[in-house]
Amino acid sequence: MRRNDPALQRKLLAWLLSPLLALLLLDTIITYATSAGFSNQAYDRALHEIAREVFLHVQLDGGQARIDISAGTERLLLTDQDDRLFYKVSSSDDRLIGGDDAIAPPRNGVPGKDGAVFYDDVVHGMEVRMVAARMAYAGNGAPGWILVQVGETLNKRQRLATEIRASVLVPQLLLIVLAILAVCVGVRQGLKPLQMLTRAVSNRSHLDLSPIDDHDVPAEVRPLVAEVNGLLQRLDATLNFQNRFIADAAHQLKTPVAGMKAQIELALREADSGKLQHAVAQLYVSADRLSRLVxxxxxxxxxEPGAVENVKLLPLDLHALALEITMEWVPEALKRNIDLGFEGHGGRVMIDGDTHRLRELINNLIDNAVRYSQDGGKVTVHVLNGSQPTLSISDDGPRIPVEERTRIFERFHRLLGTQVDGSGLGLAIVSEIATVHHARITLEEDKDGVGNAFTVLFPASGSPDTSGSML
Ligand SMILES: Nc1ncnc2c1ncn2[C@@H]1O[C@H](COP(=O)(O)OP(=O)(O)OP(=O)(O)O)[C@@H](O)[C@H]1O
Ligand SMILES: [Mg+2]
Incomplete structure (x- = not known):
């Protein structure tokens, strides 16, 4: 993980807390905004009642409405320990019948029949809550209506609103704090197994490739741990293989180098020019062997599989290539009294391949066939184009036992009792090159009953078959 990347814990907290806090904040704002409404709801009804009480004191006098309210009743009606109250009674034609003329008519007009409107207003410089109620009466003859307005300052309403806010906000804030705590603790606890896993991996030595214990790991992370363990296992196998290979290679190199050293020492002591020449010739053979091994x-x-990922396989004629290499081996075969032949149907046999690598593969197989065949033996290179392009090399060498047919492809593996010089790498190279070409190698005894036949089966050029394997 890069240092600048937000940690998983931080991300989870952000994802969980942001919407939670937004919701709680919204809830708080709504409660705050509606608290004044709740407070008004509670007191508006009482204000309306007072308006009705005032109306009860309206008398009809010769068709004219007038208010008949004693000072005591007025005090009783309009007295409140917290607020000041004002009233005004006016006729339908906006004539003052009684009360406080400072009260303005309702801002949004007179309410409908028998209706009442509540609104905020200012009377004598004081903010008030006002009710305007339209009251009907039956005069002598024609029915009419009057408007009763009652206003009240806001002290107890504001106090109730504050009480509502406080009673809601304090638990709300507590809820926010507890929710943040719960989320933080929950996320931390939830991620604990991952932190333990991180510690277990980071405390490891680079040499420790044993599997990671997935005992306390959450089920969701277990597949990842299983994959990492698989990787560690493969890495362990590769490292072991490479270590073995390096040890074997060092051992193989040590012998010719020691031999050359001894030959040089011998040559340095040699005074006779003939013997010196012989020693140098020996030295040349050893150097040649060493150079081949390297x-x-x-x-x-x-x-190696890791090194061949970008090898480009291009269409080439296997028949032409095998024929060309066989021709190059004729002088060597003649030297060893081997009858080296080539059999093909004459036409082109196209495969997708890497010429350099295929040359190496064919050279190694012919080299073995020529070297291990008995004196006067017969080696034949066949190129066929049956169900798939095939290269086959048959010889007259000693029969390779069935149980050894897989092992001889391993690095440095040689058959016991082999008299011919070699290091046991030729067939390992052949096998790797075959894998690069998605080709399959089989080893059988030669059809003529003497010797062996190595066969390489290639996928046809342009074939999607990529499943290379070895016998
Ligand atoms: N055509 C063959 N006939 C008989 N035995 C063979 C043949 N090819 C390989 N072998 C056996 O398989 C062994 C492995 O062969 P490989 O080519 O890998 O190594 P090598 O020939 O011993 O050494 P080099 O690395 O020089 O090729 C040989 O030592 C030999 O015993
Ligand atoms: Mg060989």
Whole structure:
């Protein structure tokens, strides 16, 4: 993980807390905004009652409405320990019948029949809550209506609103704090197994490739741990294999180098020019062997699965290539009294391949066939184009036992009692190159009953078959 990346814990907290806090904040704002409404609801009804009480004191006098309210009743009606109250009674034609003329008519007009409107207003410079109620009466003859307005200052309403806010906000804030705490603790607890896993991995030595214990790991993370364990196992196998290979290679290199050293020492002591020449010739043979071994090791490294990912396989004629290489081996075969032949149907046999690597594969197989065949033996290179392009090399060498047919493809593996010089790398290189070409190698005894036949089966050019394997 890069240092600048937000940690999983931080991300989870952000995802959980942001909407939670937004919701709680919204709830708080709504409660705050509606608290004044609740407070008004409670007191508006009482204000309306007072308006009705005032109306009861309206008398009709000769068709004219007038208010008949004693000072005591007025005091009783309009007295409140917290607020000041004002009233005004006016006729339908806006004539003052009684009360406080400072009260303005309702801002949004007179309410409908028998209706009442509540609104905020200012009377004598004081903010008031006002009710305007339209009251009907039956005069002598024609029915009419009067408007009763009663206003009250806001002290107890504001106090109630504050009480409502306080009673809602304090638990709300407590809820926010508790929710944040619960989310933080929950996320931390939930991620604890992951932190333990991180510690277990970071405390490891780079040499420890044993599997990670997935005992306390959450089920969701277990597949990831299983994958990492699989990777560790493969890495362990690769490292072991490479260590073994390095040890084997060092051992193989040590012998010719020690031999050359001894030959040089011998040559340095030699005074006779004939013997000196012989010693130098021996030295040349050893250097040649060493150079071949180093070349083989490089070839193995070049064809390792990790190194061949970008090899481009291009269409080429296997028939032409095998024929050309066979021709190059004729002088060597003649030297060893081997009858080297080539059999093909003459036409082109197209495969997707890498010429350099295929040359190495064919050279190694012919080299083995020529070297291990008995004197006067017969080696034949066949190229066929049956169900799939096939290269087959048959020889007259000693029969390779069935139980050894897989092992001889391993690095440095040689058959016991082999008299011919070699390091046991040729077939390992062949096997790696075959894998690069998605080809399959089989090893059987030669059809003529003497010797062996190595067969390489290639996918046809352009074939989607990529499942290379070895016998
Ligand atoms: N055509 C063959 N006939 C008989 N035995 C063979 C043949 N090819 C390989 N072998 C056996 O398989 C062993 C492994 O062969 P491989 O080519 O890998 O190594 P090598 O020939 O011993 O050494 P080099 O690395 O020089 O090729 C040989 O040592 C030999 O015993
Ligand atoms: Mg060989």
């Amino acid at each position: 070349g083989q090791l490089l070839s193995l490294a070049r064809n």
